Amino acid sequence: MITATPTAGRRETAGAPRRRRLGAKRRIGSVLAGIAAIVVFAASVFPVYWMVNTSFQPNGQVRGSELHFWPDNGTVDNYVNVIFHSARAPFLPALGNSLMVTLLTVVVSLVFAFFAALAVTRFRFRSRAAFVVTILIVQMVPAEALIISIFRVIDGWQLLNTVLGLSAVYIATVLPFTIWTLRGFVNGVPVELEEAAMIDGLSRAGAFWRITFPLLAPGLVATGIFGFIQAWNEFMYALVLNPRPEAMTLPVWLRTFLDPNGGINWAELMAGSTLVAIPVVIFFLIVQTRMTSGLVAGAVKG
Template structure:
């Protein structure tokens, strides 16, 4: 008696080759994406590098026809002249003015925007939808379109060439965006977390500060970074409202390097621009570690 021996059918070759081609396609896509990312990175970083590189070169070398991708004749004289030269508006008072205006703007806008975002998200009132729509409409209006009315208002209140007046204007321009941004963060935190904490015995205020507020910390930091950058780099309002040398901010102070006769010292101008950019970089390095911290802080513990 004989037994039939059955053999398994061979594996289809086209299916295997098809499975082998897909990883190769993904690798090519990854390489192309990486190359595009490198190009975008270099295009973003090169202007900053060129500014810093120019600031360490003599002005005669900068105005020459030959490009220098590295400061061959390295010098720090440009920074010394920018900080201590008395021929133009002083640097240190402008730095102090910018720091004061920016910090006041960030603090005030975060406080009011946080309270407004809580009111819009956590409470239901009759004019809630109208308030949200008004915020969107205000964001669509260019701030420069209101510069004449703002100037007359600040002049009537005797707040021209003052830190308080400029901070109030900056806070008003930053506030709509900060409210809208924080509204999204507050809306992303479930209210059930507070209710669960209240069931466990916490009061409403303690439940908010111990449970909800730590979860909103990254949103506050991210919004504060935006407000800091916008207030630090603003030029038009500072030029119109604080034109005096003792009251000007750093963006207006950079304007003093422009010579109407065309004799611009580009090396010193790049040194001044580098000094203006350093506080923003330092501020971001300080807070960037806290932008993602607190995402799970205050969650329900087992």
């Protein structure tokens, strides 16, 4: 018969309080991490909530000294005035211009950036390192330093106050970022996957589209999200190149709510800001599920 030695018993007895202390520390750490997450979430969401809350309040109530954390006298008149008031710059044309410019920018920049990222990561050619460094340098140049030259170029092409002219500028500004981002995604997919598929009988193009591309689809979606946000929220180029009311985008349209005399209708301004933010939220909710499903599908096929 085997009996436990007194030494082993003392070790087990001494180890139990240590495990309890470690468990208590882990629980305290989990609680503190949860509190920190709640604080960060509240700090991120509260400005958005305050914008939406203000958009449903009368302007007199907004300009008062009393804070209203809930739209007590809720009204949709602010949204009606923002969209249909004849004295304001038209909302629907600005929405259409923003959608066309942003979608054109995202699609064209993703196509060019995708092939450029493939060329940089999958092929060896002269000036490859110089090309990568040039992409970084271009992103470091401030937009204000290029505005005059870009205006002269677009004016020379007779593309001022046009969707095509503004889209061309956005594509040129977004393209370096998309190339650099997609380069990281493409570089993260092992080339051995394509080689194994080619050994099994697929062509190089077939191996890429059937094996590698599903793994890159989440990267394309993620990069498209950042490109969409950059093009949708851009203000300076749109203000300089498309200042006419029929050609302005939504960020420039929001500027029309600022009265030089100081009489700003904050309730309507918040209503307009909410309308500008809605398409971005809808776009993100749509592509978020596709990004996750693309990641799972690519992992299964790989």
